Amino acid sequence: MSLPDPRGPLSRHLLEHFVQSPHEFSSPSPEGDPLGSDDFHLALYLCYELHYRGLTGVSEAWEWNPSQIAFRQSLEVRFEDALRSRIPVESSNGDIATRLRAVTETDSHPSLADYMRFKSTIEQFKEFVVHRSAYQLKEADPHSWVIPRLSGRAKAALVEIQADEYGSGSAERIHARLFANTMDALELDSDYGAYVDVIPGVSLATVNLMSMFGLNRRLRGATVGHLAVFEMTSSIPNRKYASALRRLGANGATDFFDEHVEADAVHEMIALHDMAAALAEDEPALTGDILFGARALVDLDAAFASHLMSSWAAEQSSLYTSDASAPLSL
Amino acid sequence: MSRPSARFELGARRELITVDECRITPYRDGPLLVRGPFKLTDQDGNEIDARRETIALCRCGHSKIRPFCDGSHTTTKFRAAGGSEGRRRT
Ligand code: FES
Ligand SMILES: [Fe+2]
Ligand SMILES: [Fe+2]
Numbered sequence: 001m002s003l004p005d006p007r008g009p010l011s012r013h014l015l016e017h018f019v020q021s022p023h024e025f026s027s028p029s030p031e032g033d034p035l036g037s038d039d040f041h042l043a044l045y046l047c048y049e050l051h052y053r054g055l056t057g058v059s060e061a062w063e064w065n066p067s068q069i070a071f072r073q074s075l076e077v078r079f080e081d082a083l084r085s086r087i088p089v090e091s092s093n094g095d096i097a098t099r100l101r102a103v104t105e106t107d108s109h110p111s112l113a114d115y116m117r118f119k120s121t122i123e124q125f126k127e128f129v130v131h132r133s134a135y136q137l138k139e140a141d142p143h144s145w146v147i148p149r150l151s152g153r154a155k156a157a158l159v160e161i162q163a164d165e166y167g168s169g170s171a172e173r174i175h176a177r178l179f180a181n182t183m184d185a186l187e188l189d190s191d192y193g194a195y196v197d198v199i200p201g202v203s204l205a206t207v208n209l210m211s212m213f214g215l216n217r218r219l220r221g222a223t224v225g226h227l228a229v230f231e232m233t234s235s236i237p238n239r240k241y242a243s244a245l246r247r248l249g250a251n252g253a254t255d256f257f258d259e260h261v262e263a264d265a266v267h268e269m270i271a272l273h274d275m276a277a278a279l280a281e282d283e284p285a286l287t288g289d290i291l292f293g294a295r296a297l298v299d300l301d302a303a304f305a306s307h308l309m310s311s312w313a314a315e316q317s318s319l320y321t322s323d324a325s326a327p328l329s330l
Numbered sequence: 331m332s333r334p335s336a337r338f339e340l341g342a343r344r345e346l347i348t349v350d351e352c353r354i355t356p357y358r359d360g361p362l363l364v365r366g367p368f369k370l371t372d373q374d375g376n377e378i379d380a381r382r383e384t385i386a387l388c389r390c391g392h393s394k395i396r397p398f399c400d401g402s403h404t405t406t407k408f409r410a411a412g413g414s415e416g417r418r419r420t
Pocket of ligand 1: 265360361362387388389390391392393398399400401402403404
């Protein structure tokens, strides 16, 4: 991924160091809203990217550089604290499947999928795809970090889901590839990280959440809860996104969404019953974190959806620009 | 370490045979999942492309992509046990 422009003190600080060979540096204390700041979440996204596909012109040795890790942790602490202070601690009663289902029902934000289905313009749909590219071009990867941290039933179930996400042995069916095809069909740039410069913090936060959960073993319960709710709330919105594309005449771009209607109806059952419920039974101490991961996803997705809807209601682009007077066009 | 006994080998083989079987599971409030070797056909015997190794067959009746499940069971609040229910033997 090529390097984006800095957006504030944190990302500027990081980028200045990253272009040099790995060395020790001291970190500024993190500022900005840890749930949505553009600067904060770009900096954290860049730290995580060292663990995925890497950054162009940045030494790979930065990945485990102690100063980089310390900086990343200072951001993670603030991010996690902010999430935990918003999310009520769950008492551990009732069966986990019912409680996870209840989490998805607390999701009260105005439905982005319904707006897309009936009202969005093609430009708005393309913006939506650009936001989602921060995750979908590495779809499933953040949850795969948890595989060696699970055992038994939950592990087998997670791998059953991931195998399907990764195309069950055929590279052209990898879900990230299907998403790239959608981008191509919409005449967007499907290169990994091509749009990082225009993706706001509120969108990057939804991806950083999964990376933070996945890369910290102690948060393995949260990864499982996140994946469960992700799969449980996918089929129906994806049907609406596919129908939006048909309404807009972009029939060649629907495959990714159509595939997810069917695939995630399967994944939902495996994720909820075979993975999350099995993990809660095998490791009851993780129950609280399974629910935390689930609620954190619903929370950040709601913020993402309301950002898009309010930008469009004000007839503005929902993408990030450092210069508010220069409207963006894709 | 001693060599595995013949019985152990038989047991291991039996396990492999189990994996080769088709398994159909009703999931609570949701579809039937089908795993293992199976062939899905229409009533005239023409194959329906399953497209994945594990499939979900709608049992709430509300899917728009039947026989596959499309998640509509959530919207319609479909309720069913994750197993056998209401069955009587005479
Ligand atoms: S069982 Fe899922 S849509 Fe019918
Ligand atoms: Fe997927
Ligand atoms: Fe999925």
